[in-house]
Amino acid sequence: MSNYNKKTLHFKDVKFPDIVFKYRSATNENHLRFIKNREVFFAAPSMFEDVKDCKISTRYDLMTDEEAFSFAMKLSNGVNPHFTLLQHMEDSAKWVHSKIYKKPEFYDSYIKFVNEAYDKRRGILSLTANPCLQRLWEKYADHGKGICIGYNSRIMFQKFGGGGEVIYVDELPLIMPDPIMDDIEGFHKTVFFKERKWDFEEEYRSTKFFTKDATIKDRRIQLPKNAFNCIILGQNIENRDEIIRLVKKYIGNIPIYEQESFCK
Numbered sequence: 001m002s003n004y005n006k007k008t009l010h011f012k013d014v015k016f017p018d019i020v021f022k023y024r025s026a027t028n029e030n031h032l033r034f035i036k037n038r039e040v041f042f043a044a045p046s047m048f049e050d051v052k053d054c055k056i057s058t059r060y061d062l063m064t065d066e067e068a069f070s071f072a073m074k075l076s077n078g079v080n081p082h083f084t085l086l087q088h089m090e091d092s093a094k095w096v097h098s099k100i101y102k103k104p105e106f107y108d109s110y111i112k113f114v115n116e117a118y119d120k121r122r123g124i125l126s127l128t129a130n131p132c133l134q135r136l137w138e139k140y141a142d143h144g145k146g147i148c149i150g151y152n153s154r155i156m157f158q159k160f161g162g163g164g165e166v167i168y169v170d171e172l173p174l175i176m177p178d179p180i181m182d183d184i185e186g187f188h189k190t191v192f193f194k195e196r197k198w199d200f201e202e203e204y205r206s207t208k209f210f211t212k213d214a215t216i217k218d219r220r221i222q223l224p225k226n227a228f229n230c231i232i233l234g235q236n237i238e239n240r241d242e243i244i245r246l247v248k249k250y251i252g253n254i255p256i257y258e259q260e261s262f263c264k
Helices: 029-036 065-079 085-098 104-121 134-140 153-160 183-192 196-201 240-250
Strands: 019-024 039-041 122-128 147-152 167-169 193-195 203-209 220-222 228-233 256-258
Touching: 019 029, 019 134, 019 153, 019 228, 029 039, 029 240, 065 085, 104 122, 134 196, 147 153, 153 203, 167 196, 183 193, 183 203, 193 196, 228 240
Parallel strands: 167 193, 228 256
Antiparallel strands: 019 122, 019 147, 039 220, 122 203, 147 228
């Protein structure tokens, strides 16, 4: 695993397009918060259409005895800091000998517990590098009646501490527990790898970890005005003048384009 090309996901270390985009409805009040409140929303993985997105299960059951012992030692040091080295070793050896991590009833319930806890504390902001994807105008911007918001990526990702490009693969990667697989590698593969059938989205994303179970309010993060680059009005938008008024009132004098001319 040491040869893995780790992506730190820090804004100073990752190349981004200058502008990233979010397709939104022009009438849905929750979507209009992106303008009126200058917010973005960090969704829980359970909110995604893709049932596999951010839900790659860590394969504890595939550990060898040696790997399981290393994992158990790390776990024991965290749970039992008062143990001597010998006690850690004895406790870990018993756990490995029991092979409980390979038993379906334990493994399934544990993975369910981990995924539910992860879902409550992880937030994902999905964006795209391409504002002219007709499929996204249809899917996320109310069949062209909505808008596409352009953000200055450096300002946005600097505020969130990082972000990255989604990598599309034919088969989702295998995730092993730390210390068998480094936590950074496991995190990156879980969050930034998706099946190839989703590559039409050309996605970039940022992620946020909440220290407690996140409410809807917690997941709404406000941006400074200078994070906004432009607004693109859908070709079928019905409340054009109202959107222009809201943009000028809550964001300021940023460029506003028409989809038909912008996406020629």
